Amino acid sequence: MAATGGAEMSGTVSRPDARLLPGRQAEAERMLAALLRGLAFVALLLGALVLIWHALIVTLAVPAYVAPSPQAVWTTLTGEWPRLSQALWFTLRSTLGGMAIALVLALVLAGLFTLSDLLSRAFLPLIVILRTAPILAIAPLLILIFGRGQATSVAVVVMVSFFPMMVNAARGFRSPKANVLELMHVCGANWWQIFLKVRLPFALPYIFTGIRMAAAGAVLSAMLAEWLSGAPGLGTLILEASSFRRLPLMWAGVVLSMAAATTLFFLTVQLERRMTR
Amino acid sequence: MSGARQGLIGALVPPMLVLLAVGLGAELAKGLGLLPITVPAPSQVAAMLPTSFDDLMYHGARTVRSALTGYAVAASLALALASVALAIRALERPIVSMAVLVDCIPIIAIAPIFVIWIGQGPHLHVTVAAIAAFFPLLVGAVQGFRAIDRNMEELFHVIAASRWQRLCKLAVPSALPYLFAALKIAAPLALLGTLIAEWMGTDRGLGAMIVLSLFSFDVARTWLTILTVCGLSALAYGLIALIESRVVTWTGPADGGHGGR
Amino acid sequence: MTEIILRNVAKRFLLPDREVSALEGIELTLPTGSFTALIGPSGCGKSTLLRLVADVLRPSEGEIRIGANAPSVARRKHEIGFVFQEASLLPWRNVLGNVCLPIEVARVPATRDPKALVHMVGLAGFEEARPAQLSGGMQQRVAIARALALDPKVLLMDEPFGALDEITRQRMNLELLRIWKSTGTTAVLVTHSISEAVFMADTVLVLSANPGRIAHRIEVDMPRPRRLEMMRQLAFNALENEVRAALFDDSGAVA
Numbered sequence: 001m002a003a004t005g006g007a008e009m010s011g012t013v014s015r016p017d018a019r020l021l022p023g024r025q026a027e028a029e030r031m032l033a034a035l036l037r038g039l040a041f042v043a044l045l046l047g048a049l050v051l052i053w054h055a056l057i058v059t060l061a062v063p064a065y066v067a068p069s070p071q072a073v074w075t076t077l078t079g080e081w082p083r084l085s086q087a088l089w090f091t092l093r094s095t096l097g098g099m100a101i102a103l104v105l106a107l108v109l110a111g112l113f114t115l116s117d118l119l120s121r122a123f124l125p126l127i128v129i130l131r132t133a134p135i136l137a138i139a140p141l142l143i144l145i146f147g148r149g150q151a152t153s154v155a156v157v158v159m160v161s162f163f164p165m166m167v168n169a170a171r172g173f174r175s176p177k178a179n180v181l182e183l184m185h186v187c188g189a190n191w192w193q194i195f196l197k198v199r200l201p202f203a204l205p206y207i208f209t210g211i212r213m214a215a216a217g218a219v220l221s222a223m224l225a226e227w228l229s230g231a232p233g234l235g236t237l238i239l240e241a242s243s244f245r246r247l248p249l250m251w252a253g254v255v256l257s258m259a260a261a262t263t264l265f266f267l268t269v270q271l272e273r274r275m276t277r
Numbered sequence: 278m279s280g281a282r283q284g285l286i287g288a289l290v291p292p293m294l295v296l297l298a299v300g301l302g303a304e305l306a307k308g309l310g311l312l313p314i315t316v317p318a319p320s321q322v323a324a325m326l327p328t329s330f331d332d333l334m335y336h337g338a339r340t341v342r343s344a345l346t347g348y349a350v351a352a353s354l355a356l357a358l359a360s361v362a363l364a365i366r367a368l369e370r371p372i373v374s375m376a377v378l379v380d381c382i383p384i385i386a387i388a389p390i391f392v393i394w395i396g397q398g399p400h401l402h403v404t405v406a407a408i409a410a411f412f413p414l415l416v417g418a419v420q421g422f423r424a425i426d427r428n429m430e431e432l433f434h435v436i437a438a439s440r441w442q443r444l445c446k447l448a449v450p451s452a453l454p455y456l457f458a459a460l461k462i463a464a465p466l467a468l469l470g471t472l473i474a475e476w477m478g479t480d481r482g483l484g485a486m487i488v489l490s491l492f493s494f495d496v497a498r499t500w501l502t503i504l505t506v507c508g509l510s511a512l513a514y515g516l517i518a519l520i521e522s523r524v525v526t527w528t529g530p531a532d533g534g535h536g537g538r
Numbered sequence: 539m540t541e542i543i544l545r546n547v548a549k550r551f552l553l554p555d556r557e558v559s560a561l562e563g564i565e566l567t568l569p570t571g572s573f574t575a576l577i578g579p580s581g582c583g584k585s586t587l588l589r590l591v592a593d594v595l596r597p598s599e600g601e602i603r604i605g606a607n608a609p610s611v612a613r614r615k616h617e618i619g620f621v622f623q624e625a626s627l628l629p630w631r632n633v634l635g636n637v638c639l640p641i642e643v644a645r646v647p648a649t650r651d652p653k654a655l656v657h658m659v660g661l662a663g664f665e666e667a668r669p670a671q672l673s674g675g676m677q678q679r680v681a682i683a684r685a686l687a688l689d690p691k692v693l694l695m696d697e698p699f700g701a702l703d704e705i706t707r708q709r710m711n712l713e714l715l716r717i718w719k720s721t722g723t724t725a726v727l728v729t730h731s732i733s734e735a736v737f738m739a740d741t742v743l744v745l746s747a748n749p750g751r752i753a754h755r756i757e758v759d760m761p762r763p764r765r766l767e768m769m770r771q772l773a774f775n776a777l778e779n780e781v782r783a784a785l786f787d788d789s790g791a792v793a
Contacts, residue, residue: 134469
């Protein structure tokens with residue numbers, strides 16, 4: 001009764017009424033309103049955070065070396081913008097480039113796995129295990145192999161992003177019900193047609209879930225790689241600023257990286273939401 | 278029972294063969310001089326084990342202790358917050374949103390701040406480990422408490438069960454599969470958090486050992502240490518999975534849906 | 539004396555934009571030890587009616603009595619047994635553990651031996667089995683045994699056999715009638731099946747939708763114990779047709 005209980009309670013009519021479906025324009029208006037609400041919420045949240053930050057520093061008389069005031073960070077953020085933006089751009093390039101490479105790799109491999117049951121039985125368990133392993137721990141090895149340039153950052157992001165994307169894509173490609181696949185088979189579709197018309201559309205929500213999961217850790221991975229390798233990104237900037245005790249600069253870097261990470265994450269969440277609806 | 282065992286062997290053999298093939302391939306490639314100097318042959322790494330064993334134990338003990346403490350702190354905090362969310366449904370969304378926000382923050386970005394606040398040393402390692410492991414634990418606990426079947430809730434209402442009885446006999450058992458899935462995912466993350474904190478600078482811990490070997494370009498020793506970390510995390514994962522298989526006997530493994538890093 | 543009495547009961551649900559009336563003006567007296575079937579189109583509120591009696595929902599208007607008590611009192615005195623459409627067994631408990639659940643919760647000495655209950659629903663030898671190891675029909679037997687564990691005065695069943703195949707369903711119907719006779723509870727069965735309603739009940743109540751009302755009341759004067767052969771009798775078919783006519787009567791369409 002769980003499934004029909006709600007309907008019963010709300011007293012649904014016996015025939016479905018197509019007019020009750022939301023129209024295209026109403027849908028667009030609703031989404032715009034939701035977007036505006038979301039932006040307003042973020043602005044409000046940020047404002048509140050800055051206010052609380054400021055209030056804490058003033059009321060508790062926090063010394064500048066424990067935490068600088070929002071104004072000090074803002075001054076640094078604008079004053080040192082060329083240096084900060086350069087570092088941010090470097091980190092973002094590694095992050096997005098790494099995620100893109102990982103996505104292509106994951107899709108190709110997961111696609112290949114649908115070809116052969118033995119292949120997926122041999123590799124998928126390893127990939128599932130590696131997905132839960134602390135991949136970032138091997139970042140030092142990648143530095144050994146790829147040297148101290150951007151390649152290492154990209155490689156670390158690829159390593160970390162690949163596994164959630166791969167596991168989800170493989171799950172997605174396997175998600176169509178046997179009925180649908182049998183139907184395509186009866187219709188005489190070949191592997192490629194089945195892949196394009198059935199497996200890929202069915203897998204899209206899974207793939208975007210994988211991207212979202214990867215995004216949560218991608219900026220972190222890029223920064224860690226820079227940190228260990230000394231490449232000129234945000235990670236290195238924060239570390240150097242902290243070792244030279246240039247605390248406002250360090251905080252500016254921290255704020256910037258948090259903003260980048262959260263923005264990337266929420267963009268992918270939105271993307272996933274649109275896809276899974 | 279033999280069918281299940283056969284299934285297990287069938288599931289284990291192909292990936293094991295792949296691992297073996299990778300190891301043999303690496304050995305062969307190294308022998309033919311195809312691999313760069315930064316990738317040692319598996320035999321070279323294995324040869325490091327006797328001389329480095331004492332070092333591994335010395336550094337490993339500290340890392341394991343920090344990771345375990347952080348893990349326990351994160352698990353207790355996550356359970357407490359999830360219970361609050363269960364008791365006061367209106368707080369569930371704010372709690373989860375806050376957790377998502379915290380999870381988005383790169384640990385590396387806040388680690389230097391924590392160095393300033395609590396200084397270098399084991400406290401820092403425990404804190405970072407707890408932060409790293411916290412999010413999947415919280416999500417698992419909240420999801421678990423949310424997974425209670427509506428009919429079951431009505432049933433417990435009809436038989437006039439008390440709040441406490443509902444928690445013990447319904448909510449906790451329902452949540453167990455999710456909790457274990459989260460515990461499995463969080464264990465390697467706690468280890469990773471400890472490692473990152475140790476990279477910030479310490480003289481004892483596997484993280485310190487990695488950095489030391491890396492800077493002295495001791496390739497085989499770097500690989501050995503990192504493989505040890507991977508082994509430790511696999512061990513933690515396996516232990517929890519073993520406990521899970523003893524406790525959660527009524528269902529297949531649930532998927533926490535949150536990846537590692 | 540455990541009659542179920544509903545006086546002028548109404549149930550309305552508040553939606554964000556409007557109020558929906560699920561049940562209006564329900565007047566009912568179900569005598570002690572009777573067997574009543576509720577049948578009607580989707581959305582007629584028959585499940586709501588059952589949940590009102592079980593004190594899962596509160597009426598918006600009117601009064602419900604189980605014996606001398608309000609449903610909330612009867613519930614706390616463990617006088618109500620409820621069977622859901624899905625068996626809703628706790629997957630981490632075995633058959634016996636599930637049957638014992640209400641006894642544990644009530645903290646009273648068992649009025650019935652749980653093992654005897656398992657035996658009565660025909661699951662002797664399965665006491666240690668987990669729900670996942672049982673078929674749908676067997677799971678529903680466990681749910682019935684669980685509902686009977688505290689010797690309830692009323693037994694409320696919400697399409698308990700809706701998910702079962704026809705053959706298992708008829709077998710379960712016979713079992714249920716036997717159990718009901720031996721316990722003497724007042725039984726209410728919500729069902730979608732016309733033949734099940736006629737076969738089981740003393741009285742079939744046909745509900746109409748929007749809002750839910752009792753549109754027809756059909757007395758089944760077939761002798762007890764009921765046997766499957768009766769389903770081939772003309773009198774049985776006539777009753778079935780009467781219910782069918784009542785169902786299609788006002789709306790002209792059954793969802």
